[in-house]
Amino acid sequence: MxxxxxxxxxxxxxxxxxxxxxxxxxxxxxxxxxxxxxxxxxxxxxxxxxxxxxxxxxxxxxxxxxxxxxxxxxxxxxxxxxxxRPSVLWDVDRYFYGEEKNPCRNRREVMEKYMQFIDRVYPRRCCDNDENLSLGIGRDKPVKHVRDSCDLCSDFRSCAFMSGCKPCLAEDGDNAGPAETLGSRRAKRHKNHANGTKVVSRIIDKTLQPVHGILYGKRGNKPFLRESSRLSRDLKVRNCGAAFILWSAMKKAPSEVWDEPFEYSESCLTDYFPTK
Structure with missing residues (x-):
C-alpha cells in the first residue's frame, strides 16, 4: 500500500x-x-x-x-x-468501534432479530389472496394479508418476539400484489411445478445463507442445516416465509446452544482459516 x-x-x-x-x-x-x-x-x-x-x-x-x-x-x-462464522461479529460494535455494548448477547437474540427483519422485507405469502409470485428482486409491492396466520405458522406468529412485527400491508383500497408478475420463463416454470407456492426458491436461499454458519463449531450445527435445507424445499412450508423456516429449524439444535452467552473477543482463540 x-x-x-x-x-x-x-x-x-x-x-x-x-x-x-x-x-x-x-x-x-x-x-x-x-x-x-x-x-x-x-x-x-x-x-x-x-x-x-x-x-x-x-x-x-x-x-x-x-x-x-x-x-x-x-x-x-x-x-x-x-x-x-457470523457469530464472531457479535462483538464488532464494542470491540472494533468502541461502543458501550453490543445489541445481542447470544445466538437466540441474533436469530430473533434476523427473523423479524426478513419477515418485514420478505413477507409471508400464506395469508393473502394474490396469486402473483414474490420474486425477491426489491421491486415487490406490499402484500395485503387477509388473516394473521395459517395453520402451519400459527405457533410461530404467536411468539413474543414476533408480536411487534407487523406485516407490510397495502394501502386501503389497493389490491396490488407484487409489482413483477409472471413475465420471465423462470417464473412461468415455477408456476407450472410449484402447485400454489408463491415464494420462489431464490428468496429462501438468499435469506437463509447469512445464518448458515451461526452454529459453527457448536453442537446441533448439522441438524440445524439439514432441517433448514429440507424445509426450504418443502412447497407446503415455503409460503409461510423464510423466518418460519428458520424458527422451525432452530428446534433441531439444543436450546442451551442458542442461549449460551457469546465470548468477548479478548478471550477468544481461533482455529479458523477462511475457505475459498
Missing part, C-alpha cells in the same frame, strides 16, 4: 477474527501458534515496519498486519468470516 500513496485501500483477504481485523486496521501485530490460534500483540515501533512494498508481496501476505497502518487504509473486508 505504501507503493500507492494516492489510492484508498480496503483489504480483501481472509480475516480470521475480529482480533485480526483490528490488528490490520489499527496497526498491531498478530501472532499465531502452531495450531493456528491467533493472538494480538502490542504494536511495535515504526522502525520495524517491513520495507517491502505491498505490490511486491505474494498473494495473502497482507494477512499479517503492519506495526503501523498506512494512511490510505480505509477498512478491511470480512466477507468470508461473515459467511463462515
Amino acid at each position: 505504501r507503493a500507492f500513496p494516492n489510492c484508498t485501500f480496503i483489504l480483501n483477504g481472509g480475516m480470521r477474527s475480529l482480533d485480526h481485523c483490528r490488528g490490520v486496521a489499527y496497526g498491531s501485530h498478530i501472532s499465531f501458534d502452531s495450531e493456528g490460534r491467533g493472538r494480538v500483540d502490542e504494536a511495535t515501533s515504526g522502525d520495524d515496519i517491513n520495507k517491502i512494498p505491498y505490490d511486491k508481496l505474494p498473494p495473502g501476505s497482507h494477512l499479517e498486519p503492519e506495526p503501523l497502518p498506512p494512511a490510505n487504509l480505509k477498512g478491511v473486508m470480512v466477507g468470508r468470516l461473515a459467511r463462515d
Whole structure:
C-alpha cells in the first residue's frame, strides 16, 4: 500500500477474527501458534515496519498486519468470516468501534432479530389472496394479508418476539400484489411445478445463507442445516416465509446452544482459516 500513496485501500483477504481485523486496521501485530490460534500483540515501533512494498508481496501476505497502518487504509473486508462464522461479529460494535455494548448477547437474540427483519422485507405469502409470485428482486409491492396466520405458522406468529412485527400491508383500497408478475420463463416454470407456492426458491436461499454458519463449531450445527435445507424445499412450508423456516429449524439444535452467552473477543482463540 505504501507503493500507492494516492489510492484508498480496503483489504480483501481472509480475516480470521475480529482480533485480526483490528490488528490490520489499527496497526498491531498478530501472532499465531502452531495450531493456528491467533493472538494480538502490542504494536511495535515504526522502525520495524517491513520495507517491502505491498505490490511486491505474494498473494495473502497482507494477512499479517503492519506495526503501523498506512494512511490510505480505509477498512478491511470480512466477507468470508461473515459467511463462515457470523457469530464472531457479535462483538464488532464494542470491540472494533468502541461502543458501550453490543445489541445481542447470544445466538437466540441474533436469530430473533434476523427473523423479524426478513419477515418485514420478505413477507409471508400464506395469508393473502394474490396469486402473483414474490420474486425477491426489491421491486415487490406490499402484500395485503387477509388473516394473521395459517395453520402451519400459527405457533410461530404467536411468539413474543414476533408480536411487534407487523406485516407490510397495502394501502386501503389497493389490491396490488407484487409489482413483477409472471413475465420471465423462470417464473412461468415455477408456476407450472410449484402447485400454489408463491415464494420462489431464490428468496429462501438468499435469506437463509447469512445464518448458515451461526452454529459453527457448536453442537446441533448439522441438524440445524439439514432441517433448514429440507424445509426450504418443502412447497407446503415455503409460503409461510423464510423466518418460519428458520424458527422451525432452530428446534433441531439444543436450546442451551442458542442461549449460551457469546465470548468477548479478548478471550477468544481461533482455529479458523477462511475457505475459498
